[in-house]
Amino acid sequence: MAKIKDPENALILETTQGKVVIELRPDLAPGHVEHIKKLAREKFYDGIVFHRVIDGFMAQTGCPQGTGTGGSKYPNLKAEFNAEPHVRGICSMARSSSPNSANSQFFICFDDSGFLDRQYTVWGKVIEGMDNVDKIKRGEPVQNPDKITSMRVAADVK
Numbered sequence: 001m002a003k004i005k006d007p008e009n010a011l012i013l014e015t016t017q018g019k020v021v022i023e024l025r026p027d028l029a030p031g032h033v034e035h036i037k038k039l040a041r042e043k044f045y046d047g048i049v050f051h052r053v054i055d056g057f058m059a060q061t062g063c064p065q066g067t068g069t070g071g072s073k074y075p076n077l078k079a080e081f082n083a084e085p086h087v088r089g090i091c092s093m094a095r096s097s098s099p100n101s102a103n104s105q106f107f108i109c110f111d112d113s114g115f116l117d118r119q120y121t122v123w124g125k126v127i128e129g130m131d132n133v134d135k136i137k138r139g140e141p142v143q144n145p146d147k148i149t150s151m152r153v154a155a156d157v158k
Contacts, residue, residue, distance in 0.1 A: 004127075007155035009033065011040060011124070015050075016146040018132035020108075021154070022091055022124045029080035029123040032093060032102070036123065037153050039072055039104055045151035053138045053145075057113060060094055061148060062105035067141070068094075071103030077121075084122040086113040089133075091124035108133050 004010045009024040026033040039045060045061070051068050052060040063070045079099040086092060090109045093102035102121060110133070126133060136146045 004154050007157075008153065010127075010154035011036070012150075012152050012154050012157055013045075013129075013148050014150045015132060015136070015148055017135040018129060020129035020132055021127050023127045024124045025084070025122065028082045028084050029121050031077055032080055032121050032123040035074065035077055036106070038074075040151045040153050041156065043150075044072055044104065045148045047147060047149065049142070049145040049147040050136050051142060051145060052107075052140050053136050053142050054140065055138045056111050058107040058109050059133060059136045060105060060107040062094065064104070066145070068105065071105065074103070076100055077102045080121045080123075081118050082122055083118065086116040086120070086122065088112060089126040089130050090122055091126065092116065093121045093123065095120065110134065 011022040013020040024033045048061055049066045050059045050061045051063055051066050086109050088111055091106055094105035094107055095102040
């Protein structure tokens with residue numbers, strides 16, 4: 001089991017494929033980390049499906065409609081692009097063609113995806129449960145998709 005260094009900066013996701021622990025990186029993207037923690041604390045992600053899952057690339061979630069078209073009730077985020085490479089296990093924000101359009105949707109990389117570097121905001125990394133991420137059903141859209149059953153800030157889990 002992975003050691004959570006800072007429970008205030010870690011997320012525990014229970015998915016239909018098992019537990020996933022993400023270490024947050026406020027040093028890279030402080031605004032995105034705060035936003036995601038706020039949404040997690042509001043239980044926004046509970047029940048949301050992995051709507052776009054591409055083998056060898058990534059699993060995307062965070063759309064309340066389950067289609068890739070929606071976001072939270074909050075305004076979009078200003079991009080916090082950084083030099084952290086998009087490698088296996090990296091968590092990064094999905095967005096439209098506009099750099100400042102990230103809101104609630106994010107993806108977890110299955111494999112190295114360097115073509116995304118410095119164009120999408122990296123905000124965390126899976127430190128436990130990547131084997132469970134690997135089991136998420138593939139598709140665009142996914143038929144009978146896997147979902148996040150709960151997503152909590154580790155500091156809030158008793």
